[in-house]
Amino acid sequence: MFRHSIRTLLVGVCALAVASQTGPALALAAPAGAPAQARAARAVGAQTLADLNTAMKGEAFAHASYNLYGTQADREGHPSAGRLFRSTARTELNEHLREAAALAGVVGTNAANLRQAVNGETYEHQVMYRGFAAQARQDGDMKAAELFTEIAADEGRHRDAFRTALTVVTTGHGTVPAPPQANEVAVPAGLPQVHAARTRANLDTAMHGEALAYAKYTLFAAHARQTGNTALARLWEGTAAVELHEHFAGEAVLAGLVRSTRENLRKAITGERAEATTVYPGFARQAAAAGDTAAASFFRGTAADEARHAAAFQAALNRLR
Template identity: 50%
Template structure:
């Protein structure tokens, strides 16, 4: 795991103590444009992580073990190296109460606004399978919101019942390769939902890590279990409807295109912008990750050639 170097623009860390948690260092300071770019990158890395795990599953099903292992390694790099380093850069997810508040807000939006609207659109587009799935997921997200609210109350009220729910870990649902099952706006909504679920999975695992580091083991379990449903059930079922996974040949081509874009366009532009505003450590990080993504593109290209 890389360590992000701080620049002179970073304020001296201050120690805080909140709701019985161990003292934590204050979040590092970066310019707003750098923070926005880091968050954009984190969304991309979270989606790549989830997508590559799906591609690995298909390669394994087809007996292409080496390619499956390549996708799995790349997925771990995206989440546990790139996403994690970018989160460290901006101090993302370092306060349990703030994390719960963010989770509640996100889950309630999905449960009562986003997914019901997607379900209505799916009915209009004639895709009953998507309408049913969106409705089912909205119920799950409402349940997550209730659990997160109970956890926040327990943490913020000394002497309150600490036996708040820890959720249930779900068994992953296989993703079936194939063409999209819907069209029109519903297909676009499936894509948006896939990105949202992938990011929720990544940030909840980040929140779980912080909870355990601050002595909140039950909260860590709650976030981990919610994360398991976001990727293992919601993302997986949406991926099947969206036609996310195709043949290993097509999956490799998609991965090469994505990695080349990040290596040659996205991360270099983020690095230049960070350098211009004086965030030298961010510029260094973005440049380093660009090099990693170029390496992924090369490895995927070799794998594609070997499929022949």
Template identity: 65%
Template sequence: MVPFSKRALVTGAFTLVLSVPAGGAFAMPALSDDGSSDGPQVRVSNSQTLADLAQSMRGEAFASASYRLYAKQARREGLPSVGRLFERTADVELGEHFKEEAALSGLVGSDAANLRDAVSGETYESQKMYPGFAQQARADGDSAAATRFSEIARDEGVHRGEFSTALHVVESGQGSVPAPSKVEEPTQVPAGPPKVQAQRTKANLDTAMHGEALAYAKYRLYAEHAENPAVARLFRGNAQVERREHFADEAKLAGLVGTTRSNLTKAISGERYESRTMYPTFAKRAKEAGDTGAATRFSHNAKDEARHAQAFQKALDRLS
């Protein structure tokens, strides 16, 4: 993963659901890079383990979204094999690690529970977080960021309305679930420096990117487990807006993407931190708390991340 603030848990935007959801948690086999399975997940309840799962899920979602942008940059530089490496790793981070940790935390519930979570997150972002970020960016002279924050706030307000309507339909059995928002034109994020100056704006962009990446990952899971096909379509559609527009726009402002050499260097640092420090620490705490399933998963993920770091290092060495 990419070590943004060493994967610090960002509070506020799209807070992870750590209590038992209305529809119960889903169980799934835990897969690794080699496709092996550790058997069904058992949901945990220890508060520290849940906090560690929340932090790691946020990091896995962010890594996956970032690596997809790095893959596109590698292809721009005529390095398709590096692009494929970033894409494969992004798939593992989101499709395996995030999913496995979500199962342990009991993230996914019924359609109604998932829609309520989405409404809560979109309300916070549209009414508090993004308007506040816009005001601060404007005060700090980052007018482009202020404008984009305000535009995203309006988008999230639309999403809030769509999810609220869908929730009414699910709970009342009356009406129709609205069609999702659409990605008009995916934002391209080539290598480039930050387009903002203030440290506060840069920090707010980091928070926002983590929130958008997490929303994308959560909505994808909510869609996958939706009982109502129309609710699944709504989650899938809005997930695309979160990653391909909002996350990408913020990444462009933040200068997230560098040259492939710098992207690989950053990825190596993040993967090594997680494999050597973060996941081993989480595994030790989970074991001490009696959460053996989570401890096993954290330890397994540490091994996966070490392999990712090695693969990225080999790719970087070939560029030398």
């Protein structure tokens, strides 16, 4: 999670809290008209809420990255390492991120979820990706400029679909748009295909955002199904697939995210240890000091899990030698 780029996680929280996203079957009861994040802000302190958002971004990124690392391990003939990466990815998404999302009040009504997504997609379409594309062109990273431009257009289409769905949900008239189809991108091991430090940083920010979008949209899809809106659930699920398998994957190729299994294990160990010894214990202390006892307990438990993950990855690395 934070393992790959703690700095970018912290930088990207504001950009992505706004952005559209989903994850598995987490359904939080939400009174009509009460935005979940606003209720969470009343339930926990501002710093705790910020730390929960940072945690979600890290867990989502770990889930997306570890699945790619698992595929690379399979390619190299290391099936046990592949299984370890994938099982850890499931824990990061289905346990850690979902628990943090519940504490942060991420999931609200279908209308509130759509408004959150519209805001995020609008920011990515109009500001973030267009800005990243312009900077990449200035720095001579034309592949990145082209990808950022394509994704900006996609996010505009996502925004428009969510706006239409919001009208359907709030008025009861019309049809929820059909889900988009992801053009899945394979991510082989390789070095970065960009040269500018600014482009690399922007790719990292973008990947964290797309990973979080996938996680949140999956959560929103589960809520839509639980409320009987299967058409909306399909829209969330299809958009989530685009964010992960097309956008995140395309950015991962340019960023050189995936390396050899040995390198991927070392990177995972470093990140898991940082979370276990520094990041989550620090969050727990801050939450406890603010009186946010449930969040403090979550952070402490997650720190313990990450220590176990680090040990498991270290054992897997030892077996490769």
